[in-house]
Every structure is written in C-alpha cells, then in structure tokens.
Amino acid sequence: KNQVEQSPQSLIILEGKNCTLQCNYTVSPFSNLRWYKQDTGRGPVSLTIMTFSENTKSNGRYTATLDADTKQSSLHITASQLSDSASYICVVTVSGGYNKLIFGAGTRLAVHP
Amino acid sequence: GAGVSQTPSNKVTEKGKYVELRCDPISGHTALYWYRQSLGQGPEFLIYFQGTGAADDSGLPNDRFFAVRPEGSVSTLKIQRTERGDSAVYLCASSSGTSTYGYTFGSGTRLTVV
Numbered sequence: 001k002n003q004v005e006q007s008p009q010s011l012i013i014l015e016g017k018n019c020t021l022q023c024n025y026t027v028s029p030f031s032n033l034r035w036y037k038q039d040t041g042r043g044p045v046s047l048t049i050m051t052f053s054e055n056t057k058s059n060g061r062y063t064a065t066l067d068a069d070t071k072q073s074s075l076h077i078t079a080s081q082l083s084d085s086a087s088y089i090c091v092v093t094v095s096g097g098y099n100k101l102i103f104g105a106g107t108r109l110a111v112h113p
Numbered sequence: 114g115a116g117v118s119q120t121p122s123n124k125v126t127e128k129g130k131y132v133e134l135r136c137d138p139i140s141g142h143t144a145l146y147w148y149r150q151s152l153g154q155g156p157e158f159l160i161y162f163q164g165t166g167a168a169d170d171s172g173l174p175n176d177r178f179f180a181v182r183p184e185g186s187v188s189t190l191k192i193q194r195t196e197r198g199d200s201a202v203y204l205c206a207s208s209s210g211t212s213t214y215g216y217t218f219g220s221g222t223r224l225t226v227v
Contacts, residue, residue: 004155034215043117043204043218044156089155098144098168099208101216103155 002027004104006090012110017080021107023073023090031095035064035075038087038106047075047088080111115139117219119205125225126195134190134222138207142217145188147180148204150221156204162188195226 004025013019025033032051036044048057048064050073056065061078077084087106094100118137126132138145143164148156158172162182170180177195182188192199202221 041220041223043206043220045218046215049215091155098161098163100158100161100169101146103148103157105153105155108153 002092002094002102004090004092004102006088006104006107008107009105010108010110012112013080015080015082015111015113018076018078019080019109021075021077021088021090021109023075023104025071025073025090025092025102025104027071027092027094027102029095030068030071031093031099033064033066033073034091034093035062035073036089036091038089040086044089044091077109082111082113085109085111117205117207117217119203119219119222121222122220123223123225125227128195128197128226130195132192132195132224134192134203134224136188136190136205136207136219138186138188138205139217140186142207142209143185144208145182146206146208146216147188147190148206150202150204152201159190159203192224195224197226200224200226 007022034049035047038044050066063076066073087108089106090104092102120135145162147159150156160180161169165185177193179191204221206216206218208216
C-alpha cells in the first residue's frame with residue numbers, strides 16, 4: 001500500500017533555532033517528492049520538489065533531502081521565524097497514469113518567540 | 114485567474130441537507146483534483162478530472178458524493194444527505210497535467226455539518 005509517514009507529529013521550537021522534519025514513504029512506482037507548507041486556513045503551498053536523481057534541494061531557509069534507496073526525505077529549516085509556524089506536508093507522486101499524489105499527515109510546527 | 118479559487122470559504126449546513134462546493138482552477142489548467150482534509154490530517158484524494166471527464170473517482174467515499182466539470186474549467190463537488198462525518202476542509206487543486214509542474218491548491222472550503 002502506498003503510504004507516506006511523517007515525524008514528529010508536532011514540534012515546538014524557539015525563534016532563530018533550526019529544525020529537521022522527517023518523511024518516510026512506501027510509494028511505488030516513485031515519480032517525485034514534494035514538501036508543502038500549509039498555513040492555518042489556507043491551501044498547501046509547494047516548497048520543494050525532488051525527482052529520483054536529486055539528493056538535495058534548497059528554497060531560501062528550507063533545504064530538503066532525498067534518499068531514494070532508503071525512501072526517506074527530510075526538510076531542514078534554518079534560523080526559524082515566527083512565520084514558519086505551519087503544517088509541513090510531505091507528498092509523493094506515483095509515477096504513471098495521472099500523477100496521483102500520496103500525502104503524509106504533516107508535521108505541525110510552532111515557532112515561539 | 115491568478116490562483117485556484119474556492120467558494121464558499123465556509124459552509125455550515127444541517128445534517129441531511131445537500132451542498133455544492135465550487136472550484137475555479139487556474140486558467141488553462143487541464144487537470145483538476147478534489148481532496149478532503151480532516152483536522153490534523155493530510156489531504157485525502159477524492160477525484161481527478163482531466164478536461165471534462167472524471168479520470169479517477171476512486172477516492173469518493175460513497176454515492177452521496179459526486180463531482181462535475183462540464184466545460185473543463187469550473188468544477189462543483191456535490192454532497193447529498195450530508196452527515197456529521199462529512200465535516201472537513203475540501204481542497205481543490207489544478208495543474209497543467211505533468212508531474213514536473215506544481216500543483217496549485219485553493220484555500221479550501223470548510224464544511225461543517227451540524
């Protein structure tokens with residue numbers, strides 16, 4: 001069964017600190033992996049997208065890694081800001097057909113001053 | 114339009130009533146998706162349209178749920194005889210159809226069945 005699991009479920013950090021969110025997946029065939037940020041009451045917004053051959057992708061203070069062998073990804077947030085408080089969702093695309101998305105449950109991040 | 118627009122943003126309805134949720138995708142996007150997101154969970158796939166046709170409706174939970182996209186742009190998700198368990202945020206996304214392009218999500222419609 002195609003699944004995406006994320007950890008931790010929730011996380012609280014102080015402003016200015018770094019953090020790393022984890023994503024494990026069992027999706028086959030694999031097309032790509034995306035990290036989305038979802039603010040409360042809003043739709044998800046894409047942060048990064050990585051294909052099978054990419055190990056790392058950065059977007060400002062966000063850096064995503066992908067290990068296709070172990071089927072693991074991480075999202076590292078550097079120098080966190082209060083505006084980083086949101087849910088971060090790992091999404092894997094199933095290859096073939098119409099690119100079906102498999103969503104993780106998300107990690108809820110709270111950045112405190 | 115500039116983004117995916119969903120209306121209404123909030124809908125409160127009584128158990129047993131019929132509701133319609135609307136999605137206006139990005140102009141020119143041929144692919145349109147509906148997802149349902151329960152509190153604290155990631156979005157759950159409902160249905161996918163390519164053009165006017167529903168290419169995959171395997172995520173619709175039962176026959177009370179139906180969606181249309183008659184002209185290949187705007188889509189309407191219809192829920193009959195609503196139940197309290199239908200309460201969730203219903204998200205719509207559109208894309209140009211290939212995996213290398215990003216999906217753009219709307220802000221969702223928060224449905225509350227009382």
